[in-house]
Amino acid sequence: MTALTGTVAPLYAAFADVPHPGRVDGCTNCCISEEELAVLSSRNREELSAADLRSYGANAPDTVGAPGDFQYFLPRLLEVSATGELNWPDRSWVVRRLRFVPWRDWPDPQRNAVRAYLRAWWLQALTSILPTDDPWEVLASLTEVEPEVAWDDYLTLWLASGRSARCWLARFVNEHLTGLMLNRAWNSFARRDSGPVLLSWLRSGPPGRALMEEYEHDPDAPEAQAFLAAAALLVRP
Incomplete structure (x- = not known):
């Protein structure tokens, strides 16, 4: 299970x-x-x-x-x-x-049960060895069905879910940060107003520090340069 x-x-x-x-x-x-x-x-x-x-x-x-x-x-x-x-x-x-x-x-019981499913789905996309879902499409879908006030919970879960989840975070930063800064759509299914929220969170401090921690933990790991590049992008003015 x-x-x-x-x-x-x-x-x-x-x-x-x-x-x-x-x-x-x-x-x-x-x-x-x-x-x-x-x-x-x-x-x-x-x-x-x-x-x-x-x-x-x-x-x-x-x-x-x-x-x-x-x-x-x-x-x-x-x-x-x-x-x-x-x-x-x-x-x-x-x-x-x-x-x-x-x-x-x-x-409440119905709403909470649905939200538990959504959280588990997001966590599975971030941490599975062989992910069956595209994490970007999962996140985009969450922005469509959840109100903005709930997004922070999913973003916090992203940081708290281990190295695999942070690998996805580094990849997201490296692939999408420039587009977010230019206010471009980052996914065809995402709510348009999710871009500024994501950008603000990415540049808030904790995501950059988390990525740098992963780099410093093992600078020789295959994914280390991706962590370093993403962290550098987040601290750039």
């Missing part, structure tokens, strides 16, 4: 009282078939396969279903995304569907 799949059981517990929608409607011209809608309408979420949820996960809840439907199916949708059973839509696409629902106004 990974940290991400470990958040699935709490999701089911938090959403246990959400009733089955009974009937799910949607655009059958190009988004989902009548047969797929019938499966969603007749089966409990635990019985749905990744194939059953593919069209729904790609289009809910803007052209398929309603926000209440999404609230019911979300634990299973996030589960098959976490296990890798659902290869399309990918995890980033599924998570970004949250922007269509007022999930931050849901009851």
